Amino acid sequence: MSASIVDVFLNWEVISRYLPDILGSLVYTIGLAVLIVAGGLALGTVLAVARSAGSRPLAALIVVYVDVMRTVPPMVYLIIVFFCAPYLGLTLSPFESTWLTLTLILAAFIEECVWVGIRTLPAGQVEAARSTGLSWLRTMRHVVLPQAIRMMLGPITGKIAAITKETALGSVIGLTEILGTAESASSNSGNPSTLTVAVVLYLMIFVPVVVGSRYLEKNWNWKT
Amino acid sequence: MAYPILEIVGLQKRYGDNTILKGVDLSVMSGELVCIIGPSGSGKSSLLRCCNRLESVQGGQILLDGEEVTRFDIDLNKLRQKIGMVFQSFNLYPHLRVLENVTLALRHVKKLSRKDANAKAVDALTKVGLADKLAARPGELSGGQQQRVGIARAIALDPKVLLLDEPTSALDPELVGSVLSVMKSLKGFGITMLVVTHEMGFAHEAADRVVFMDGGVVVEEGPPQQIFNAPQQARTREFVGRYTKGH
Numbered sequence: 175m176s177a178s179i180v181d182v183f184l185n186w187e188v189i190s191r192y193l194p195d196i197l198g199s200l201v202y203t204i205g206l207a208v209l210i211v212a213g214g215l216a217l218g219t220v221l222a223v224a225r226s227a228g229s230r231p232l233a234a235l236i237v238v239y240v241d242v243m244r245t246v247p248p249m250v251y252l253i254i255v256f257f258c259a260p261y262l263g264l265t266l267s268p269f270e271s272t273w274l275t276l277t278l279i280l281a282a283f284i285e286e287c288v289w290v291g292i293r294t295l296p297a298g299q300v301e302a303a304r305s306t307g308l309s310w311l312r313t314m315r316h317v318v319l320p321q322a323i324r325m326m327l328g329p330i331t332g333k334i335a336a337i338t339k340e341t342a343l344g345s346v347i348g349l350t351e352i353l354g355t356a357e358s359a360s361s362n363s364g365n366p367s368t369l370t371v372a373v374v375l376y377l378m379i380f381v382p383v384v385v386g387s388r389y390l391e392k393n394w395n396w397k398t
Numbered sequence: 399m400a401y402p403i404l405e406i407v408g409l410q411k412r413y414g415d416n417t418i419l420k421g422v423d424l425s426v427m428s429g430e431l432v433c434i435i436g437p438s439g440s441g442k443s444s445l446l447r448c449c450n451r452l453e454s455v456q457g458g459q460i461l462l463d464g465e466e467v468t469r470f471d472i473d474l475n476k477l478r479q480k481i482g483m484v485f486q487s488f489n490l491y492p493h494l495r496v497l498e499n500v501t502l503a504l505r506h507v508k509k510l511s512r513k514d515a516n517a518k519a520v521d522a523l524t525k526v527g528l529a530d531k532l533a534a535r536p537g538e539l540s541g542g543q544q545q546r547v548g549i550a551r552a553i554a555l556d557p558k559v560l561l562l563d564e565p566t567s568a569l570d571p572e573l574v575g576s577v578l579s580v581m582k583s584l585k586g587f588g589i590t591m592l593v594v595t596h597e598m599g600f601a602h603e604a605a606d607r608v609v610f611m612d613g614g615v616v617v618e619e620g621p622p623q624q625i626f627n628a629p630q631q632a633r634t635r636e637f638v639g640r641y642t643k644g645h
Binding site: 296298302304305312320321 | 450452476478482485491506507548552
């Protein structure tokens, strides 16, 4: 047996040839992930606050949005965004399409987490803040959200880890992030070793995220 | 000259078909310490919570220093700066330090600078004997200390009336005394207080006036000597008797 598993999946010759390209693609994956987290957290929090504002129609609309975003596979939305945007007069690059799609999806999950956090907070917290004359919005910002988000930090970072790794979907619309680059390298070389590299890189990026989320969940609690 | 700072006239409060307050009349003079006593379910807490409109009001009027609290278009955020509230369960903000618990409203409601807010908060915390706990988290404090932070948070805004809703009911017996003595010292600073309490000893000794509520109405009010030693109403006699027998 000359073609051992090492030759197929850990072929150093192939790996060293394509490694610079793959490492270059890291920028896209990490940059995209950071922007998705920023956008998703911001939009998700705004939606959760809007949902608690007391308007039933608005709350219902947000629930519909959240459910729709969570139930359809992300890839479907990505394709819709990428291929439909031009008809709306928008030309979105693969990077922009992937960012927008995953931000909208992450926001739905974050909204759900933050909403649960808001609902779980004892009513006395809001009463105390309002009794000192703080407006509803300031109460949300200074008293409710800091506690709701910390309470739900575990689930929130879990969703972040789950959605940011979907940046790999960008490869289907030609985004040169890690998976896309590794995949085209493997078809060019006829050897899947570059995919092994992709696996290692994904582990290097997302294991810290997952471990970090577990750490935060454990250590961000405080006695009341 | 003492004048009525808080006037409650014919106050009615309903939850659905359940009438909690059936026309309550009560006035509190400036600088006065008034204790409300009565069995649970008598509407004491609801009465307090109507005064800063944490609860809606279905009938009657509340006037704070001549201003109608119960008007439908009143600016609640402005009103609430003038009425401090202390809660049975403290309701401190667990994610903020003691100092920040007190400065939050000073900074974002009174719009004080950080420096001025801190100075005012330290002053309030000194009054409750916690000037050495500024950097602590609420969770690191005893219940009695937490409630004193709750009091500091309320008095830092210089309210015209301080409402205290069973401030010692959630405390271990050995911690009750520290909170009660802080309340007595606040009276020395001229702070007007309306207190719902089950501490009959405190009401007897420290209150200027005691109000006995039962079934959503004020049954009897008067100086503590009258309520505790010579109650005029049979229901007052029965309630007070139950407490004094226990001692």
